[in-house]
Amino acid sequence: MTTALAQLVSKKFNISGDFISAEPYGNGHINDTFALVFNQGGTIVRYIMQRINGNIFKNQAELMENIVNVTKHLREKAEERGVKDVSKRVLTLVQTPNGEYSAYDQDGSVWRCYIFIEASRSCDIIETQNQAFEAAKAFGAFQRDLMDYNGPRLFETIPMFHHTRNRFATLQKAIQEDIKNRAASVKNEINFALSHENLVNSLLTLQEKGVIPERITHNDTKLNNVLLDNKTDEGICVLDLDTVMPGLSLYDFGDMVRTATNPAAEDELDLSKVVVQVPMFEAIAKGYLEGTAGTLLPVERDNLVTSGKLLTFECGIRFLTDYLQGDTYFKIKREAHNLDRCRTQFALVKSLEEHEERLMGFVSTLT
Numbered sequence: 001m002t003t004a005l006a007q008l009v010s011k012k013f014n015i016s017g018d019f020i021s022a023e024p025y026g027n028g029h030i031n032d033t034f035a036l037v038f039n040q041g042g043t044i045v046r047y048i049m050q051r052i053n054g055n056i057f058k059n060q061a062e063l064m065e066n067i068v069n070v071t072k073h074l075r076e077k078a079e080e081r082g083v084k085d086v087s088k089r090v091l092t093l094v095q096t097p098n099g100e101y102s103a104y105d106q107d108g109s110v111w112r113c114y115i116f117i118e119a120s121r122s123c124d125i126i127e128t129q130n131q132a133f134e135a136a137k138a139f140g141a142f143q144r145d146l147m148d149y150n151g152p153r154l155f156e157t158i159p160m161f162h163h164t165r166n167r168f169a170t171l172q173k174a175i176q177e178d179i180k181n182r183a184a185s186v187k188n189e190i191n192f193a194l195s196h197e198n199l200v201n202s203l204l205t206l207q208e209k210g211v212i213p214e215r216i217t218h219n220d221t222k223l224n225n226v227l228l229d230n231k232t233d234e235g236i237c238v239l240d241l242d243t244v245m246p247g248l249s250l251y252d253f254g255d256m257v258r259t260a261t262n263p264a265a266e267d268e269l270d271l272s273k274v275v276v277q278v279p280m281f282e283a284i285a286k287g288y289l290e291g292t293a294g295t296l297l298p299v300e301r302d303n304l305v306t307s308g309k310l311l312t313f314e315c316g317i318r319f320l321t322d323y324l325q326g327d328t329y330f331k332i333k334r335e336a337h338n339l340d341r342c343r344t345q346f347a348l349v350k351s352l353e354e355h356e357e358r359l360m361g362f363v364s365t366l367t
Contacts, residue, residue, distance in 0.1 A: 005105060006034040006049060012103035013094045013113045015047060016040055022049070027124060027224075028240070029330045030056055035116065046116035047094065051109050052102075056329065057242060060110040062155035064102050067112075067241045068093065069151045070216075077145045088117055089237050117237055120227040125265065129283040130233055132260045135226040136284035138235030139218060139252055140291020146216040147295055154216060154245045161219055161243055162251045164200045164314050168193075171317045174324040182324055186339060192346050193317050199310050203250055203303065211299050217247035221255040223284075235287075249292075249300050250307035256284045257308030258315055262348050267340045274347035276355050281308070282362055289366055301366075305359045309352045316345030 006022035017040035025035040025048065032051040037044060052060050074090045083089055093101045094113040102112045126132045160166045175183055175190055183190065206212040218225070220243045227237040259266075261280045264273040285304060289296070319342035322329045327338055334340075352359070 003034065006036065009051075009103060009105050009111045010036055010047075010049060010113070012111070013047075013049075013096055015094065015113070017045065020044070026122075030242075036113075046118070048114045048116050049111060050113075051105070051111050052242070054109060057157055059155065059157065060102065063157045063242055064110075064112065065152075066154045066157060066244055067091075068101055069154070070146065070149070070241060070244050073149050073151060074142070074145055087115060088120075091115075091117075091237065091239065091241065117227055119230045120236060121230060122224040122227055122239065124224050125263070126223050126260050126280065128233075129279050131228060132223065132280050132283040133287035134228060134233055134235035135223040135260070136235075136256055136287030137291040138226045138238055139221050139256060140288040140293075142238045142291075143215065143217060143249060143252060144292045144295050149216055156245050157243055161245070162247055162311075162314065163204070164310060165204055167314055167317055167321075168197065168200045171321045171324075174321045178324065180324065180326045186320070186323070189320055189339070189342055189346065193313075193320060196313055196349070199313050202306050202310055203248055206299065206303070207248060212248055212250070212303075213297070214246050215249050216244065217249060217252045219243040219245060219247050219251055219255075221252045222259040223256060224259070249296060250303055251311060253284075253288055253304055254307030254309075254311030255315075256288065257281060257304075257352070258312040258345070258348065260284050261308070261352075262344070264344060266344060267337060268344050269340060271343060271347045274344050274351065276348065276351040276359075278355060278358060278362075281355075281359055285363055285366060301363065304363050305352075305356055308359075309349055309356070312345050312348050312352065316342050316349065319345060 003022040007019055015038060017038040020037040020039055022034045022036050025033045030053045034049050036047040036049055057063050071091050075086055078086045078089055092115040095101055096103050102110050104110060123131060171193060220240055225238060225240045226235045227239060229236050261276045262274055263277055268274055319338045323338035323342060330338055332338055
């Protein structure tokens with residue numbers, strides 16, 4: 001992927017001024033992202049432009065329709081509350097000359113463009129409890145604001161994305177087929193996954209019984225998908241809306257536990273560094289519940305800790321599955337990259353199990 005192509009595609013969007021540069025941006029595993037810089041009458045203005053990964057997202061038109069509908073609703077909610085800096089709080093898509101929100105390159109790949117939100121940053125590793133609180137609060141508010149969404153039903157951009165039984169079945173199939181002859185070298189990881197099958201249906205059963213409601217959820221709540229204000233650390237905008245679709249609130253909270261409570265990198269080789277930070281868990285629980293503002297049911301609150309274990313386990317089996325299948329989903333930087341990622345997730349599951357009683361005790365104190 002070249003910056004020259006990004007420059008060429010940028011001409012398909014309503015961007016005025018003189019092009020200065022297009023450079024790769026961020027650390028996303030899926031899409032190709034560029035920061036574009038333009039000179040608009042002497043003012044330097046930036047945009048984010050992304051090529052959507054068509055191997056992962058098969059129905060890009062539906063994906064973009066979801067994003068348009070969701071951002072429109074969130075913008076209306078912010079305006080109702082009298083928010084003055086809405087374009088800093090809600091992603092703003094840039095249109096094409098014919099009023100579309102996406103464009104195609106010469107190979108048929110789909111691109112989109114957003115206004116760059118300045119004076120903000122995302123954190124791959126959350127460093128402070130306040131950062132964790134603010135990011136969790138932003139995700140909670142995001143979910144709360146979509147509870148009265150009344151537009152067209154959102155599409156499932158990745159069907160059964162957080163359906164843990166399906167994810168587990170896919171792992172079982174990958175183990176059986178072993179197309180890359182890797183299963184023998186990862187027996188410990190496979191045994192760990194199979195021994196935790198009891199986790200798989202923990203939330204699905206509640207949903208099937210009608211105890212936990214379907215909601216509109218983000219479904220990829222890594223805390224680096226929230227922009228924090230550079231000066232105040234306030235969580236100001238939720239990013240990466242590709243997987244916003246019907247789901248369970250607990251999927252969103254569980255993924256926050258996975259990404260915020262572990263002080264180590266997602267691909268950390270020293271597993272002794274992978275341990276749940278209880279203060280970070282407490283911060284995201286407080287932030288999330290403040291953001292959702294009393295809209296969660298008691299059963300959802302009661303399963304917050306379970307969701308952390310489940311979503312961490314799910315991510316681990318996804319990395320393990322991809323490793324067994326030949327690294328076809330997640331971008332990798334080394335041969336065993338997905339295996340390293342899997343091991344950190346499983347190490348965090350172990351730590352969450354060790355601290356489970358303490359975490360549940362804390363949740364019970366929140367009102």
